[in-house]
Amino acid sequence: MRESLAELVRGRGLILGLAAAVMVALPVALTLARDVSYESRIPLVVAPASETGQRVSQAEVRRYAETLIPTERVARASAFQASFPLDPDTVVENTRVEGRPRGGVNLVIESDTPMHAQELAELEGKLIEDLSKRRRDRGSDESRRLPDLFKRESNPDLPAAERREARVAIAEVLSRLDRKSPLLERATTTAPEPEVTGSVDKLVERLPGEFPANPGPLAAGVAGLLLALSLFAAWALVGPMRDAASRRGG
Amino acid sequence: MSSATAAGPSREGRLRPVARTAAAVVVLGTATLLGVAGAIRPGWLLALAAAISFVGLLLALLVEARTAVVLLIPLVALGGVAVAFVWPTATILGAALIVVAALLRRAPVHALLTALLLSAFEGALKLRLAIEGAPSPRTIGALAIDLSLFSAIAGLVIRDRATTLRTLWGQLNRFERVALGLLVGWLAVSVLQTAQSGDVVAGVQGFRLSQAYAVAALAGLLIFRSGLSEERVTRLLLYVLAAVSAYAALRTITGPTGSEVTFIDERSGQGALGTAGRALGGFSSPFGVASFLVPASVFGLVLAYLRERDRLLSAFAAVTAAVGVVGSYVRTGLVALAAGAAFLAAMLARGRGLTRRQRLVPVALIVVLLAGGYAGSVLTSDVSDLAKQRSEGLKDPLGDESLNTRLDTWGDTLERVADEPLGSGLGTIGHATFTGERDSDVFTDNSYLKVIREQGVIVGPLFVLGLLGFTGAIAVRLSRAGPTRHPVGVAALAGFVSFMVLAVMAEYFEQPGKVLAWMLLGIAAWEAFLKVSPGENAA
Helix, strand or coil: CHHHHHHHHHHHHHHHHHHHHHHHHHHHHHHHCCCCCEEEEEEEEECCHHHHCCCCCHHHHHHHHHHHCCCHHHHHHHHHHCCCCCCHHHHHHCEEEEECCCCCEEEEEEECCHHHHHHHHHHHHHHHHHHHHHHHHHHHHHHHCHHHHHHHHCCCCCCHHHHHHHHHHHHHHHHHHHCCCCCEEECCCCCCCCCCCCHHHHHHHCCCCCCCCCCCHHHHHHHHHHHHHHHHHHHHHCCHHHHHHHHHHC | CCHHHHHCCCHHHHHHHHHHHHHHHHHHHHHHHHHHHHHHCHHHHHHHHHHHHHHHHHHHHHHCCHHHHHHHHHHHHHHHHHHHCCCHHHHHHHHHHHHHHHHCCCCHHHHHHHHHHHHCCHHHHHHHHHHCCCCCHHHHHHHHHHHHHHHHHHHHHHHHCCHHHHHHHHHCCHHHHHHHHHHHHHHHHHHHHHHCCCCHHHHHHHHHHCHHHHHHHHHHHHHHHCCCCHHHHHHHHHHHHHHHHHHHHHHHHHCCCHHHHHHHHCCCCCCEECCEECCCCCCCCHHHHHHHHHHHHHHHHHHHHHCCCCHHHHHHHHHHHHHHHHHCCCHHHHHHHHHHHHHHHHHHHHCCCCCHHHHHHHHHHHHHHHHHHHHHHHHCHHHCHHHHHHHHHHHCHHHCHHHHHHHHHHHHHHHHHHHCCCCCCCCCCHHHHCCCCCCCCCCCCCHHHHHHHHHHHHHHHHHHHHHHHHHHHHHHHHHHHCHHHCHHHHHHHHHHHHHHHHCCCCCHHHCCCHHHHHHHHHHHHHHHHHHCCHHHHHC
16 A cells, blocks of 8 residues: 555646646635625514603614623524524624614624524524514513502511612612613514625536535635545555556566 | 366356346436436436435445446546535535445455544534525435445445354353344344334334444445455554544534534534533534443553553543543433443453562542542533532432432333333334424333333343343353453453443433444454353363
């Protein structure tokens, strides 16, 4: 086996070297020519003022939406519910909020394929809506505690310490209700699927199965190199080089 | 003129027209297939052409058809380059298969160990395939690994031409033949039981997951009879174990990535203990890690103790594998490690020509292993509440929730066995019952109960008794021959025994480590029955 490989390298070193270089360079060049990410967006609006009794500026909505994205119920849940393996940190890194000309905000999701971007936009939009509603409901639950707290605070039979405790709790609940979070809703439940751009990506789109993500030049280069090495090994062990080595040896 | 030629056309001459016709049919069929695919969807033409030339090259390498190899290599190179920039992991898997096919006839041990290495990175490969959006990533990954493993085993068997098996049978006494016969009988009946449940697909899947890999024992039996020296083969095997273990230990320190955790939780919910990631190494679950690293660690440990050669390499494999086991939070793994050391102590207790110190060191080793494992778990217990809970389980095993759940499951399983004494059929328990996004709940939490539940009270015991009998027979032979004179056999058997202990707590004969475990049993059998001289046995 060792002789075959040595013979292979001695005899056709230059040609094989060039072939290996092409097998590494071509996949690398093709990945570099591909798009790295695609963007999809889903609009989020604040529920009508009549429903919540609130008027919130676009900047506040944007800030609020940004605080929801890294939460467990959005980032982690998106990663777990997505149909493809995903790191929750990637969800946070690749999501941003931008203002919308007609009010509200757009949740903009960047991902490695058009379908992933669309799926994540729809998923994150829904999770943000759910979380926003949940927080809102929690606020209502808290307000239900107030009558009981007022009763305890004004009950002369209770010890002073307990009444003082109730007074502090009332102040806290009122303060929290004052800072009540807005209720975010999706303006539409479907996010658009970004169009495939670039000639190489359009070619890739024609392959069977889902549109594959760009694996990056490193992975493609390593794969090309390992393929080249395996083919050289096959050539040396079973191909004509084996015959030549055997003839010389025997 | 030779007599064959004089009598008529040679065998080769008679086959030539048949081969030409077959080649013409294959070429025409392929062209038609490609034409149809190209007409339906042009992109498929490229994918199909690459796949056909790849499969063709593998076949050409297997039968050493040199002209076909020369013609197909440029085609595969072209197709491979086209695939590499879309699905690089699929390309790497393809490259590994080409290497295995090329090595198969000339260096079968290298082919087998390449396949073993590939199987120890099954999780990483499947994850990368999924991230890259390759179609059916789990199926493609499993198929490539199975193909490489089974073809490598077939390569060894074909090369041996059943000589070793015949010699082995001749060396066995009556009891040993009965034990081996029980195991072979269990495998044969298992084939029939694939159809028992009525769902043949699940049955075949169940057989593939558990029973099929028992043939890896053949690979272990033949690996030292393939032309390479025992030292060389042992060192190569240790290199593979050290590479897998070192990677697992490294990943214990770095922790799993978010993608790995979500990929595992997609099926089993076993990826995270609260916020603490469990060590995965190159596998797709913490149980997979334990299934491989426990026997690997015990094999390395015993070799490091009994054999001077490659002591550092053996110890490195043992220690790094133990780190991976602790990081996986599989507590039975620690018990199984100690069981492996206990087995060594038992073997040495009766061994002749040993000093008192040589006999006592393995006992001390058990204490060190248990204390080290416990300390490791306690030290890592503060990373999350659940990790702490698992460490508490080591302090009070009887009060541990996980153990109590298992005891309940075993009780339920035995009741079901009584209801269905002939078994529920293969593929009705364990991972073969996976039907949707998450694993089903049809588990017995015990490999032996799983076999009895699926195969019934007549066939199930064939496996349990055959395994115990054959393992015991090997132990007796090695013990009589002197364990210190047969370190590789003792190490391999200790590794297999530790795997058997591990299998008490879950369906480990379905996990990737089963390949290594069965191989170790084969290696132990080779050393006990074929390497040990008759004089040693008589003693």
